[in-house]
Amino acid sequence: MNKHLVGAAGALALVLGASAASAQTSAVIVTQPSGYVTVTPEQQVQIQRYVVQRPVTATTVLPRGFAPVAGAVMPADVELQTFSTDAAYGGFDAPSYRYVVMPDNQTVLVEPGSRRIIEVIR
Template identity: 45%
Template sequence: MRHGKTFGLSLFLLAAGTGGALAQATVVTPLQQQYITAYVAQNPVPAATYGSEFDPTVGAVVPETVVLNQFAVRQEENRNWDGGQDAVRSMLYFVTPTQQTVLVEPGTRRVVYVMR
């Protein structure tokens, strides 16, 4: 099974309403992590601000006040990267004040992965 399909399947199951426990089963492959890390470094965004009542952990719902960002894949990247970019592009993200990248499911605003 290709890595992108694994990531996409996990997100599908999460979106199907199987609960927060499955959110921890979301798999981000090393290649996807490499892409995300490079993307965020090349396209810096301000760190999100949120109150102490929100803890960006898997399954948490991101407050509406937190600005979520999209991954925009350039056409040349489409030719050079085959690591599940469609799965990554479907996600939103924000960067914490401690510089962790947090992946968020768009429809629910639930945290599905925190890059450490």
């Protein structure tokens, strides 16, 4: 009987170990493409404060169905705004990036060379 109990315990440990391993791999959630900059919540507040204090006069018109998400490419006809070099952004190098204020007041950070969206601040 002891042999059966040890065998059952070993099988249970094997099943639980496999479940834990699969749970670890399935729990990984990627929110941004690799290689993209992460903007901390504190930096987002600083950036949003900067954007709100400097209203943009241009109207952003997006193609029908375009959704601004990290990794997407901002359409070429959308005007990108620049950050001032004399403002503080909580350690984020904002002047290296551009931004777009969306019609719903979201701020979209864009890498200027590729026009890829790096962050959407709500």
